[in-house]
Amino acid sequence: MTRRPVLRVRRLSKTFTLHLRGGLQLPVLRDVSLDVHAGECVALVGPSGQGKSTLMKCLHGSYGADSGEIVLRRADGSEIDLAAAAPQQVLQLRRREMAYVSQFLRVVPRVPALDVVAERVLDASGADGEGEAREAARDRARALLSRLNLPGGLWQLPPATFSGGEQQRVNIARGFVQPATLLLLDEPTASLDAANRRVVIELIAEAKARGAAVVGIFHDEEVRDAVATRCVSMVGGTAKEGLQ
Numbered sequence: 001m002t003r004r005p006v007l008r009v010r011r012l013s014k015t016f017t018l019h020l021r022g023g024l025q026l027p028v029l030r031d032v033s034l035d036v037h038a039g040e041c042v043a044l045v046g047p048s049g050q051g052k053s054t055l056m057k058c059l060h061g062s063y064g065a066d067s068g069e070i071v072l073r074r075a076d077g078s079e080i081d082l083a084a085a086a087p088q089q090v091l092q093l094r095r096r097e098m099a100y101v102s103q104f105l106r107v108v109p110r111v112p113a114l115d116v117v118a119e120r121v122l123d124a125s126g127a128d129g130e131g132e133a134r135e136a137a138r139d140r141a142r143a144l145l146s147r148l149n150l151p152g153g154l155w156q157l158p159p160a161t162f163s164g165g166e167q168q169r170v171n172i173a174r175g176f177v178q179p180a181t182l183l184l185l186d187e188p189t190a191s192l193d194a195a196n197r198r199v200v201i202e203l204i205a206e207a208k209a210r211g212a213a214v215v216g217i218f219h220d221e222e223v224r225d226a227v228a229t230r231c232v233s234m235v236g237g238t239a240k241e242g243l244q
């Protein structure tokens with residue numbers, strides 16, 4: 001018997017209504033269906049503006065879908081349809097089951113880089129964030145930030161003034177510090193140098209090996225070839241198996 005996929009997307013559709021343009025309708029996703037199994041990394045490929053990032057944001061619950069299903073199998077085996085989930089449920093899934101790494105870090109003012117990463121561990125565990133739990137979370141954050149070659153002098157500083165590549169590494173550390181059932185990566189290596197791209201390739205390989213389902217957009221072909229088990233091409237708002 002084949003195991004159920006971690007992510008099962010069925011007939012997902014999304015149209016943007018541009019209110020400032022007289023209510024113009026922009027259909028971006030049309031009947032997208034996609035299965036992603038544990039240990040798989042599906043790369044979304046296709047020209048600019050075809051809905052790749054929009055699909056990722058729907059999978060993360062940032063955009064609501066107009067119709068269709070996004071069924072996620074949680075680590076405990078239970079399933080939930082994200083497209084129909086209440087906002088509180090989506091937030092809980094983000095804390096415990098899903099990680100989303102985009103090209104840009106959304107920084108919280110005044111929080112040091114180390115805690116931006118460590119908070120993710122504390123949020124997932126539900127710990128109050130004091131004492132031993134915080135130190136253990138910081139240890140994990142330190143290990144990952146040093147693996148990503150972020151200079152130790154920056155760890156105690158808020159990332160707001162970091163360079164693009166430094167911010168991106170904080171973002172990646174935040175995405176990978178807590179094992180996720182579903183990992184969503186939107187151009188995670190866009191501002192990285194070759195050495196750090198290799199670290200990200202290793203991190204993705206490790207996530208796959210422990211059974212995460214990964215969906216990613218990788219414009220860097222070297223990264224894509226190294227991590228993708230399969231490519232799905234997005235054209236005209238629909239998803240097709242294979243490279244276009």
Ligand SMILES: Nc1ncnc2c1ncn2[C@@H]1O[C@H](COP(=O)(O)OP(=O)(O)OP(=O)(O)O)[C@@H](O)[C@H]1O
Nearest residue numbers: 016017026028046047048049050051052053054055
């Ligand atoms: N919040 C929004 N409101 C209105 N239109 C949007 C919104 N988000 C995306 N779009 C439109 O949806 C289309 C798809 O955008 P999307 O960002 O998903 O493309 P993409 O495939 O990720 O492109 P790229 O490769 O350039 O990142 C674009 O035409 C974009 O203008």
Ligand SMILES: [Mg+2]
Nearest residue numbers: 052053054217
């Ligand atoms: Mg995009």
